[in-house]
Amino acid sequence: GEDVEQSLFLSVREGDSSVINCTYTDSSSTYLYWYKQEPGAGLQLLTYIFSNMDMKQDQRLTVLLNKKDKHLSLRIADTQTGDSAIYFCAYYVDSNYQLIWGAGTKLIIKP
Amino acid sequence: DTGVSQNPRHKITKRGQNVTFRCDPISEHNRLYWYRQTLGQGPEFLTYFQNEAQLEKSRLLSDRFSAERPKGSFSTLEIQRTEQGDSAMYLCASSLGGDQETQYFGPGTRLLVL
Numbered sequence: 001g002e003d004v005e006q007s008l009f010l011s012v013r014e015g016d017s018s019v020i021n022c023t024y025t026d027s028s029s030t031y032l033y034w035y036k037q038e039p040g041a042g043l044q045l046l047t048y049i050f051s052n053m054d055m056k057q058d059q060r061l062t063v064l065l066n067k068k069d070k071h072l073s074l075r076i077a078d079t080q081t082g083d084s085a086i087y088f089c090a091y092y093v094d095s096n097y098q099l100i101w102g103a104g105t106k107l108i109i110k111p
Numbered sequence: 112d113t114g115v116s117q118n119p120r121h122k123i124t125k126r127g128q129n130v131t132f133r134c135d136p137i138s139e140h141n142r143l144y145w146y147r148q149t150l151g152q153g154p155e156f157l158t159y160f161q162n163e164a165q166l167e168k169s170r171l172l173s174d175r176f177s178a179e180r181p182k183g184s185f186s187t188l189e190i191q192r193t194e195q196g197d198s199a200m201y202l203c204a205s206s207l208g209g210d211q212e213t214q215y216f217g218p219g220t221r222l223l224v225l
Contacts, residue, residue, distance in 0.1 A: 004153070031213070042217055045214070088154075096167050103153050104153055
């Protein structure tokens with residue numbers, strides 16, 4: 001079946017690295033995504049990775065994909081207060097055009 | 112602004128009334144999606160358009176829900192005889208399609224059914 005699991009909360013100190021983890025069940029997905037949602041706002045695409053890649057880096061963001069374990073992670077270096085948000089992991093199902101989403105991880109920044 | 116836009120941003124209605132939401136995708140995007148999001152959850156897929164053709168509908172989409180994209184540009188989502196359980200954020204997204212299956216989301220329409 002289709003399922004994405006994420007921890008509900010992550011608390012980090014300002015300036016530290018944040019690592020948000022996600023596991024999924026569908027190994028046939030072509031694209032995997034990380035979206036950010038701030039309170040009262042829409043979903044902002046942060047980054048995505050193709051399933052034939054292991055890693056993608058974009059400024060402070062690093063995405064790691066372990067296809068064997070069906071595990072996706074997002075690392076945010078030098079976490080800032082502006083990074084406070086809910087982070088959603090999602091993957092694309094080619095056969096029915098859907099994005100399947102986790103419930104989101106709320107990132108809390110401690111001063 | 113060349114992003115996805117949605118109107119209205121907020122809608123309060125009484126149970127039993129009909130509501131209609133509009134989505135304007137990014138202009139060159141031929142794929143358009145509707146999702147529903149409730150508090151504490153990720154979005155749930157509702158329906159998908161490739162140009163004007165509605166190619167996929169979720170089992171979640173009851174007979175009271177209908178979506179159109181008549182000219183392959185903007186889309187409308189109508190909910191008839193609203194119920195309190197329809198209260199949610201309704202999100203629209205668009206993508207270029209082909210090798211570029213990256214969905215860009217609008218700000219959403221928050222519906223409250225009293």
